[in-house]
Amino acid sequence: xxxxxxxxxxxxxxxxxxxxxxxxxxxxxxxxxxxxxxxxxxxxxxxxxxxxxxxxxxxxxxxxxxxxxxxxxxxxxxxxxxxxxxxxxxxxxxxxxxxxxxxxxxxxxxxxxxxxxxxxxxxxxxxxxxxxxxxxxxxxxxxxxxxxxxxxxxxxxxxxxxxxxxxxxxxxxxxxxxxxxxxxxxxxxxxxxxxxxxxxxxxxxxxxxxxxxxxxxxxxxxxxxxxxxxxxxxxxxxxxxxxxxxxxxxxxxxxxxxxxxxxxxxxxxxxxxxxxxxxxxxxxxxxxxxxxxxxxxxxxxxxxxxxxxxxxxxxxxxxxxxxxxxx
Ligand code: AQP
Numbered sequence: 001x002x003x004x005x006x007x008x009x010x011x012x013x014x015x016x017x018x019x020x021x022x023x024x025x026x027x028x029x030x031x032x033x034x035x036x037x038x039x040x041x042x043x044x045x046x047x048x049x050x051x052x053x054x055x056x057x058x059x060x061x062x063x064x065x066x067x068x069x070x071x072x073x074x075x076x077x078x079x080x081x082x083x084x085x086x087x088x089x090x091x092x093x094x095x096x097x098x099x100x101x102x103x104x105x106x107x108x109x110x111x112x113x114x115x116x117x118x119x120x121x122x123x124x125x126x127x128x129x130x131x132x133x134x135x136x137x138x139x140x141x142x143x144x145x146x147x148x149x150x151x152x153x154x155x156x157x158x159x160x161x162x163x164x165x166x167x168x169x170x171x172x173x174x175x176x177x178x179x180x181x182x183x184x185x186x187x188x189x190x191x192x193x194x195x196x197x198x199x200x201x202x203x204x205x206x207x208x209x210x211x212x213x214x215x216x217x218x219x220x221x222x223x224x225x226x227x228x229x230x231x232x233x234x235x236x237x238x239x240x241x242x243x244x245x246x247x248x249x250x251x252x253x254x255x256x257x258x259x260x261x262x263x264x265x266x267x268x269x270x271x272x273x274x275x276x277x278x279x280x281x282x283x284x285x286x287x288x289x290x291x292x293x294x295x296x297x298x299x300x301x302x303x304x305x306x307x308x309x310x311x312x313x314x315x316x317x318x319x320x321x322x323x324x325x326x327x
């Protein structure tokens with residue numbers, strides 16, 4: 001058995017992967033691959049908690065898998081798989097459902113926000129428990145996520161502790177891992193709202209597969225703050241957000257960027273940022289196109305990933321069945 005600590009995380013194929021997903025989640029994943037035993041999942045069962053077109057969903061699952069690889073996930077180092085290919089996720093969810101109170105789920109911020117927007121399904125309400133099952137099945141130590149998912153990882157910890165104290169120790173207690181800069185990238189059109197796949201105003205979101213011209217247009221049209229200074233500050237949510245994007249895409253510290261732009265205006269800053277983002281995304285887009293030409297290779301990676309995932313999850317689920325009296 002590997003002595004490395006275990007990492008689990010996933011993204012829903014629920015729309016276009018955007019820079020917020022990359023920065024908050026994938027950038028961490030890529031950096032963790034050498035040090036940890038990593039499981040990265042395409043969480044398609046989460047995506048159907050809101051309505052999806054079946055044909056588009058299937059295409060999005062493949063697109064997301066190709067983007068994982070294009071962003072730098074390496075199947076030789078990490079286990080990459082699709083959630084619905086491993087039925088253990090749904091099986092553990094039911095058992096955890098029976099251990100969770102309605103009140104615990106009613107407190108989840110994401111549910112409150114999303115259920116306001118559309119007629120909410122039971123699946124949307126239950127989403128955090130499916131996420132807990134995803135994480136706990138793999139005896140995960142660390143869950144690299146953006147800020148919006150922190151509350152769900154905390155619920156996961158509570159459920160693991162509750163199960164262990166009711167039935168005896170089975171689950172490792174996982175911890176969330178978030179970036180200090182970039183844990184919550186905001187919409188370019190509304191710096192008070194998170195950049196999101198499902199947001200209605202597409203001008204607020206930079207998708208990883210956006211063309212250079214679209215990226216430039218979106219960044220030049222980004223909402224900025226009053227005043228002229230290019231500094232990160234709570235009074236300047238628009239500029240602070242752009243600085244975080246600049247920092248992650250160039251590898252520069254925020255204070256280095258502030259110094260670089262101390263005598264420059266917003267227009268110059270945005271134009272340079274657009275160039276940096278295009279420079280950053282172009283190689284990812286090139287790799288994505290190459291990977292898409294080999295669909296058989298992609299399918300093989302996901303089949304191998306499923307097998308590796310199942311080997312680990314099955315052991316946890318067997319223990320759960322035994323402890324709960326189901327076996
Ligand atoms: N704006 C963001 N800034 C930083 N991190 C973010 N993440 C999402 N948005 C931002 C992180 O990306 C991962 C993807 O999570 P998900 O696909 O399971 O769903 P989500 O968190 O609800 O992301 P979206 O983009 O807002 O999707 P939709 O609109 O479908 O709900 C997570 O690690 C998340 O924290």
